[in-house]
Amino acid sequence: MATIGVLLTGGPFQYEHWETAVDIGDAALAKGHKVKYFFYLDGVYNPVSYQTFPDLDVMPKDRVQELVAKGAEIIACGICVNARGLQGGKDYVEGANVGGLPDFAEIVGECDRLVTL
């Protein structure tokens, strides 16, 4: 069992990095690996819980929440969160936490592999 760190700098929708980041995490968790995400830059938009779109049942935030439910750790860069007006992540799905680059440094120290998307 390995610890896989994932740095995600892409937001939901506009670019599809978030989807690959989630798909890798899902597959890794299913194999029993530990997965730790750091959401940086536009990556911090992903866990906003009020996302809705006509005809779409599963939104990016739902995928984030599923990752948490399966045991993934999620920390978002607080400076990026507040720059984007997300007020400390107050509307984040449960389990998506706000921290800072020191948390990312810790993930770098802990992880066996780091994937950046």
Place this chain on the structure above:
Amino acid sequence: MATIGVLLTGGPFQYEHWETAVDIGDAALAKGHKVKYFFYLDGVYNPVSYQTFPDLDVMPKDRVQELVAKGAEIIACGICVNARGLQGGKDYVEGANVGGLPDFAEIVGECDRLVTL
């Protein structure tokens, strides 16, 4: 005096389209032109009023608010707003309104020039 429409699909921070869009609007308003913005896709992130960043006095939302104060019209795509969890633009700076693609069609009809960024 002309009416200049601006379609902005870029969000604040990550890419700099928003800045060119604002700079063109500022210059056009100073010359007495009418300026009408439609914020589409990640463009809808620009007017979120709680943006703060250490050491930065002027945030993208401040530039948006200045445009409104100078007479620019601003409409954001409601489907994009809600997809991104911004709840009908409830945290938007004053004067930034939420509408839909029919509003963009109207801007296309009214404008003498359309700039897309």
Place this chain on the structure above:
Amino acid sequence: MGQKHVLITFNRVPYGSIFYTEGLRAAVGVTSGIDEHTVDLLYLGDGVNFCLKDVDRTDSARYLTTLAAQDVNLKAEKEALQDRNIAESELADDVEVVSRSQALELICKADVTIDF
């Protein structure tokens, strides 16, 4: 106010970003306002990759259907296809190949242009 002719260009490959489908949603929106604007859809550069017949159109089919009902097809620039070694036989049926000169005529004919 008034009816205009709008040229919408598609310049990015499909799927890495949403412009390929959200540009089509905008095309539908622009043509369905009270002014009844008309549109041309022009695929340039990397954008021509959307015109391959095997591209998954799940996200875009409904917009394309609406546009096709208005006789709007997909125009792909020949030079861009050639640069990418894409043969006409690899393209979807609703794609029309146009030369760069014809693309230029579309620009001249348009009242406004939008790029995705």
Place this chain on the structure above:
Amino acid sequence: MGQKHVLITFNRVPYGSIFYTEGLRAAVGVTSGIDEHTVDLLYLGDGVNFCLKDVDRTDSARYLTTLAAQDVNLKAEKEALQDRNIAESELADDVEVVSRSQALELICKADVTIDF
């Protein structure tokens, strides 16, 4: 937990996006944690444009100063410079030119890599 050596690559031109400066902020963040990771900064492809001496460093100067205090300089790939006709005389003083083979050595030396 443990100290690691991190290779951060910069692949985009400065100013159209914020990666050129937010990548440096991340570099500072990574090196100032309790593990005291070390970093190399490698400019590849279009990224080498940041190494031009006349680039406005207003947004990035404080991160570069912090990193310079840890003896971290900017490494630019020679082949990328040549492809863009950038002469070494056009580069800032804190830039070291490395060959692609040396870039590869940096990859092999790193425990983890991050791209911006």
Place this chain on the structure above:
Amino acid sequence: MSNLYLVDQPYGGNGVNLAVQDSDAVVVLIQDGVYLDVSGLSGAGRTVYAVKRDVERRGLESRVPSTVKRIGFDELVDLIEANKVVNFA
């Protein structure tokens, strides 16, 4: 009224390709568009402008040819008003 090509990256090259063939084209390089090779445009006799701030920030004063006229947003708006905008930004 000419065709005013507003050109940025990543796909501004598509606009440049068209403008080279468009005898009625005027081109403005904005943001990362200032990195584009415009020798084909100049060679074809097109007038090329670049946003001064975008050239300066990127340290490209000596690399963007002097045949490319530097302009501010004030002049850009005048160009937008006077021409049909062809967007590649």
Place this chain on the structure above:
Amino acid sequence: MSNLYLVDQPYGGNGVNLAVQDSDAVVVLIQDGVYLDVSGLSGAGRTVYAVKRDVERRGLESRVPSTVKRIGFDELVDLIEANKVVNFA
């Protein structure tokens, strides 16, 4: 443990350039990375993988060479676990 290059656009070409010279390289094309020309990699004897879903969505089954092995996320995670990840995505 080889170097596993994870390659997407717009700058995946930088990773490909390095992987061509890296005799210990394995390359995985993800998202728009599947559009990249990998003939140089195959020519240099590198093993190249592509995420199957990303190839299929883009309709590239007949355009991405058959020497490029299609994989799912399950296999991608195994590759990530077994190698050092070199990120260009």
